[in-house]
Amino acid sequence: MSKTNVIIIALVAISVAGIVWWQSSADSASQAVEVNMPSLDATQTAGQKLFEANCASCHGVTAGGTDKGPPLVHIYYEPNHHPDAAFYSAVAIGTRQHHWKFGNMPAVKEINQDDVTKIIAFVRAVQRANGIK
Structure with missing residues (x-):
């Protein structure tokens, strides 16, 4: 040779x-990540219920991700990289795929801004409980 x-x-x-x-x-x-669930206040609990009804089918019941959507309990979604405004925008107009291979996220028109605020409170509480500040 x-x-x-x-x-x-x-x-x-x-x-x-x-x-x-x-x-x-x-x-x-x-892949989905293991999530430690914190104690939640009233706003966060309301956000959890809204999240379960509107977001969990893709992002998992504990925001740990599924085979359809990424975990929100991930360093990519820390407030310094994805501020709350990114969540409002993703819900209102959708977002293009950029960190994961799940495809674009469509808008979720059924959720109003007050509900998004509660969902964000839930997600941020879960993130903090899992070391994402």
């Missing part, structure tokens, strides 16, 4: 290994 063939085979093997590693890390990043 020539030196050129050995180099080509080595490069192909390295490329395949890189693709497999990248795909496995992307798949593991899209």
Whole structure:
């Protein structure tokens, strides 16, 4: 076998290994996360009920994600990266896919701004209980 063939085979093997590693890390990043649930105040409890009715089918009952949507209990959604305004906007007009491979999030027209405020209170409480400040 020539030196050129050995180099080509080595490069192909390295490329395949890189693709497999990248795909496995992307798949593991899209899985639901384990969530510690905090004690909730009245507003957060109201938000939890609204979240369960309107968001849990994609984001999971505890905001830990599902095979249909990402976990909101994740560093990507910390207030410094996704402020509350991002949640209001996502509900009102939807959002394009940018961190995960779940596709675009459609608007959720059935939820009014007061309800979004309560949902955010719930999500932020759960995030804080799981070390996301």
